[in-house]
Amino acid sequence: MGSTRRLASLAVAGIFLVTAAAACGGSGATSPKATGAATVGPAAFTPGPDTGWSNSGITVDPAKLGCPNPTGPQSRGVTDTEIKVGGLITQTSSSGPVNTGMDVGAKIRFERANAEGGVNGRTITYVGTRDDGSDPTRLITQAESLANDGVFAAVPAVARAGNFSDVFCKTDTPFFGWGVSADYCGTALGFGITGCLVSGPGGSTIPSAWGMAARAILGGDGSGRSAAVVGVDLDSAVNGVKLSAKAIKASGIAVPYVENPVPASGLNDPTAIVNALMHANHGAPPDLVVTIVDFSPAIKIIDALRAAGYQGKILTPLGYDPRLAGFKDLDGTYTLLQWAPAESGSAADDQMRADFAKYAPSEPIGLTAMAGYWSADMFLDAVRKTGRDLTVASLLKTLNGGGYSYNVAGAVAQTQWPVNHTASAPCAAVVQLSGGKYLPTVKLSCTPLVANQ
Incomplete structure (x- = not known):
């Protein structure tokens, strides 16, 4: 019976994961065609x-992305001692659970960061996760609720259907996650750990x-x-x-x-x-x-x-x-x-396994839990490189200024910004x-x- 339940849960999760796989080929948002791109052979x-x-000559002008210039509150959710974040995740559906363990993975990474003294003198306060229930309408209200709670960023933000980036654009809320929705493509505020996966047929x-x-x-x-x-x-x-x-x-x-x-x-x-x-x-x-x-x-x-x-x-x-x-x-x-x-045997994956064993020993280390963990890690990396003067504008300057890349040796391959706003890694x-x-x-x-x- 236990094996049957596990496979049923995985079958539901598979619906989301195959969306991600198809997304590797692209769907949804339209991104600019490559200009002057080099032709490659087999x-x-x-x-x-x-x-x-190599970017093969493909470049992105961040000024031409959506929401390039935040004008709202610049330090919302940031104090001298903390950074407030929260998750927006499709966790349930009519068929059962989705994205199992994604929020747990993120919280695990934040817990280790806090145990090590935080980032640039600030600890991470995780206010919880909003679940859209696979409902596009509820996705909007949950995104608004998260922004109204005063978070500095949404981590992770991974939704199965609908559009949440418009809400975060209006509220100047950066978001990080697994870029399996069109929200991560063509906007200056969204950062996927594997880039933009749904760039569209064009x-x-x-x-x-x-x-x-x-x-x-x-x-x-x-x-x-x-x-x-x-x-x-x-x-x-x-x-x-x-x-x-x-x-x-x-x-x-x-x-x-x-x-x-x-x-x-x-x-x-x-x-x-x-x-x-x-x-x-x-x-x-x-x-x-x-x-x-x-x-x-x-x-x-x-x-x-x-x-x-x-x-x-x-x-x-x-x-x-x-x-x-x-x-x-x-x-x-x-x-x-x-x-x-x-x-994999990499030092980073060994550390991740140790973190799961310490902070959530009963949580299986599946793809969705790993996605949450690495999304949190990317956010922490960007905040650390931004420095003590943390605002939305300063964070985006770090990420979209042309010199930022994220990778974890042997664990997460490099993304290069801003080109990965319109391309997958x-x-x-x-x-x-x-x-x-x-x-x-x-x-x-x-x-x-x-x-x-």
Whole structure:
């Protein structure tokens, strides 16, 4: 019974996570097209260092972003001894919990910061988390409530649907989080730990991480190999699947199948989809199947592929979670992560694991909990680099002045600002679940930005 409940919870969380995965391809907000961007070839998709990646000539003028000049209260929530912050997170839905542990992850990081004396002489006061309940209308009222509580910043701010950035623009409230909504794209106030993930079909870049992952899984330079990309029948997912497939193709791999056949309401019978996949590559199955779908449909497709005799590789954005390590249906599959897995062995991930063990020992270190933790860490980094004279304007000057980047060696790949207001970080890690353990296939790595041309 306990295992069933855990998987049900993960299935609900998967709905949000696959939105993030599709968002890696972009949907929603429109970002400027690249001008003068360098053209890259398949070799650019070779894994590189997790910092120092090239912007390929793609630049962003922060003055042309939304909300570039805050005019409201500059030090709201800041005193000589504290900084007041709060979270705005989609935590519940009609189907169950969402973003499980994201607020806990943030509070853990803030607790360690406070135990170490705070940042620039100020401790962090976390006023709590507003839950929008997956309701766009409630999202607005909850964002207004958080701003009215006098927070200096919203950390984390991660919502599943709707728009909260307009509220924070009117109230001059910076926000930090996992950039899985259009709120993080094209605004000077929003800072995603992996950049802007939903830049729209006219966005400046394509999600190169998918191409990097596919090449690494298939080995070699990709020539003579093929991949199929399967998505959900939603407008945002359609665009995300197309751009993800575009990145895989640009990496040198043929992509004969790019479809969104999975109904948004759920998948009852995967037979037709699997039959199409098994003949997608000139009558034969592709070497790699990429499932950018919700948890339950993904499992149905994976099980049906194996029952049909599929011998190729399977890549999903949903397979990494300590609660899934023993789930045999996912054994052998690969998962793309936007930051390093907790088991990476880096000093930063070891510290994170120690923090969870100390401050919330019962909280699983899954993707959403990690997203909250690293969102808080980015905020702390920006505040520290801003210095003692902390206002909204001074914080934005630090972040958008052209010299700020955020990364945690071996744990969170570099974002560069302001370019990541309109592009996702071109970085990822890949793990394979094997025998109840997550084995690294690609350590946290980056490519250059790849223009959407």
